[in-house]
Amino acid sequence: MRYNQRSIPSIDKTMLQGINLACVRGDRELFRDVSFSLEAGGLMQVRGPNGSGKTSLLRMLCGLSNPAAGEILWGGTSIRALNGEYYGAMTYIGHLSGTKDDLTVIENLRISSALAGFDIGTDQAKEALGHIGLRGREALPVKVLSQGQRRRVALARLLVCKTPVWILDEPLVALDVAAVKLIQELLEQHLREGGMVVMTTHQEIDITATSTTQLHLA
């Protein structure tokens, strides 16, 4: 079940690197000296118990917060210096769905992709929603959907926003078995095409990638 999409813009030599990252919340140090390097086609799974700083790390990687120490580099340049250019290369899906309750499913998808710099038409949005299992629900307001369906609306963004880096915080929460399989296939396809994925999950999921990194936060 391959989904036809534009191929990702060339990301040959690009690389996402974290160097000696540290995170401090209040006066507690969550982690320090975390380093990694992620190349095209690479998957990084961030693991650790609750409260170990997984979400904090992901928010740093997408540029929402600053590391207490260390630096995050995209293609060798600090993401703070790149700003908009990096945001255009990255898709972040966090705990919050980023959908508006009062807007319909299709409006939500079109608006959130426009925000990410991908202007899509109704047809393309419908196709993506159909693929993610929301066919026939395009015109419903998101507030009537179940948790899992909301999650699917958020994840539909991955189908239309073809950015090289995907940063996913617990993408599988609330999803049923079929949807988990769908997301797994989607991630594998993205990795095959040379994308990069950073994700956290508590579920056991087997994703084949050219290189898989496990990052354990104590």
Added chain:
Amino acid sequence: MWIIKRDLLLAVRRQADVLTTLFFFIIVVSLFPLSVGPEMNMLRTMAPGVVWVAALLASMLSLGRMFSNDYLDGTLEQMLLSPQPLSLLVLGKAAAHWLVTGVPLVLMAPVLGIQYDLPGEALLVLTAALLLGTPVLSLIGAIGAALTLGLRGGGVLVSLLVLPLYIPVLIFGAGAVEANMSGMEFDAHLSLIGAFLLVSGVFAPWAAASALRVSLE
């Protein structure tokens, strides 16, 4: 700008929010003639001030919603991570806020002015001053809303932060109508409000964008 379209669409889906602001304005302005009594001269002198203060409070009332809904459902995060400049998005949101809360007030003001027995020309000046001044309220308000985002009791704090900044607009807005009624030129007042609009149009989105980045960290 599609962000304006989005916020307008949301306003259409939640009309109650828009109507409460408008009715608040109408009721506050109408309370004064009822409580002060039908003395024409007094009503006429207090009219500009009352309408402006009511407009200030009404636009304040809806400031809390400017970013907080987007903050709670995570769309604000996505805005921060958008390749488009955040200050431009903030400008769009302030524009939508003005269209939804400011414009109805401007349209309603001449009707309410009749209650105060304002002469025709003064009504026109009042409307013109509000037309120029209400966007400033939305723009300055955006800074306050961004600074207090996610704070408990942010609603009260935002009034304390923003109301003092509204004072210049209030003085020259009400001043324009008073000048006109006492037979003086009011151009200078309107030009000054126009200048406030230009300055806040340039700096407020930028300041609010920086405040949002800090609030979400």
